[in-house]
Amino acid sequence: MSAKEAYITGIKRAFGETPYAKWLKDEGVAVYEGFSVEDVRDLEMAPWPRVGGNAVFITLYAHMEANIGLYLVEIPPSASLEPERWACQKILIIEQGMGSTEAWQEGDSRKHVFEWGKGSVFAIPTNARHRMHNLGREPVKFMVMNSAPQIMRGFNSADFIFNCPFTFREQYSGDDDKYFVESNTKYRRGRLGFHSNAWETNFISDAWGAQLQESMKAYGNMSNSFRMANKTYGGTIHEWPAGRYHQAHYHHPGALLHTLRSEGFVMLWPYEAGMRPFESGLGDEVVIEPFKAGGLYSPPGNWFHAHFNTGEGPCRQIAFFGGTGFGNVAPRREGRDGEEFNETHESVSDGGRAIRYWQEDPEVRRLYKSMLDDKGIPFDMPDSLFERPAEVPA
Numbered sequence: 001m002s003a004k005e006a007y008i009t010g011i012k013r014a015f016g017e018t019p020y021a022k023w024l025k026d027e028g029v030a031v032y033e034g035f036s037v038e039d040v041r042d043l044e045m046a047p048w049p050r051v052g053g054n055a056v057f058i059t060l061y062a063h064m065e066a067n068i069g070l071y072l073v074e075i076p077p078s079a080s081l082e083p084e085r086w087a088c089q090k091i092l093i094i095e096q097g098m099g100s101t102e103a104w105q106e107g108d109s110r111k112h113v114f115e116w117g118k119g120s121v122f123a124i125p126t127n128a129r130h131r132m133h134n135l136g137r138e139p140v141k142f143m144v145m146n147s148a149p150q151i152m153r154g155f156n157s158a159d160f161i162f163n164c165p166f167t168f169r170e171q172y173s174g175d176d177d178k179y180f181v182e183s184n185t186k187y188r189r190g191r192l193g194f195h196s197n198a199w200e201t202n203f204i205s206d207a208w209g210a211q212l213q214e215s216m217k218a219y220g221n222m223s224n225s226f227r228m229a230n231k232t233y234g235g236t237i238h239e240w241p242a243g244r245y246h247q248a249h250y251h252h253p254g255a256l257l258h259t260l261r262s263e264g265f266v267m268l269w270p271y272e273a274g275m276r277p278f279e280s281g282l283g284d285e286v287v288i289e290p291f292k293a294g295g296l297y298s299p300p301g302n303w304f305h306a307h308f309n310t311g312e313g314p315c316r317q318i319a320f321f322g323g324t325g326f327g328n329v330a331p332r333r334e335g336r337d338g339e340e341f342n343e344t345h346e347s348v349s350d351g352g353r354a355i356r357y358w359q360e361d362p363e364v365r366r367l368y369k370s371m372l373d374d375k376g377i378p379f380d381m382p383d384s385l386f387e388r389p390a391e392v393p394a
């Protein structure tokens, strides 16, 4: 059995016993299960009486591992969904169409109304009442990532999510007129060159068009790491040029990668297979999963993964990281310049979680080049990236 098959078999067995898996059956909704999704907009949907629209629940294996919920909903032209209230975190991305959301706290007469279109991303404050409206002539499709499976598991109750009377005013007072307005609060996290570009905002108007800043996760990469819902839920929008790829790295399970533009593949392998899996005879543990615009995938926990662009233009993806505040408190580490140590971008050999280009298995680059050759797209990374820097001892 391959590493991928063993992972799928094991996680499905464990997931089947969770309250969320049982709730999906009781709710009677359409479910898509898989390692990845080719194009989320093409998934077949079925009526979901609770919200009054068509929907499909997407159970990716790494989301089973991470206790993360994901679904796609459709609102017919000029129609509205039922009002909703979920005692968990919800983050949305609009895949197509235009519309508005009303949001309010229980007992308040005042409602916030904000408009959105394709590419808008926003978080619904925990347990706030909200209602989605389609204001256009085409169906609206939006995707929701949520922490319902974790809450259901922790309290061993699915009903709690939909019947919790508590109003979390600390998170959303109901009076904040700027809550659903895109903010410009941006700052660097980590030392220059190994940093993330943090962006604190509860609303992004267009993930396809958002301006990004330089970062070094891929050669020539641009990114912005948004933090929503009081910094508990966030993600990254990143874009990198044709003929280039990301450094491999690993982290907790459940990050959702959604390709917005171009195509390529993700290469993944378990941490135990090491930094150079091909060289150490473990090449058959390496998984190569193609992606294209509209696609979804989620790397299993502690699997190295790297994204490769094989399209003709820049590749843009949005990643959502599930977070709840219920996890352990990770000790904050100070980096060599006194800034916060950015684990995902620092090398494994420095105590981080990334493999520098010069440290990686040469077979990775060879495979990528051969795939680019097949498509007639030039490889666009200088040899110097793959040479050990003079200051690093052999």
Ligand SMILES: [Fe+2]
Binding pocket: 249, 250, 251, 255, 299, 305
């Ligand atoms: Fe990642």
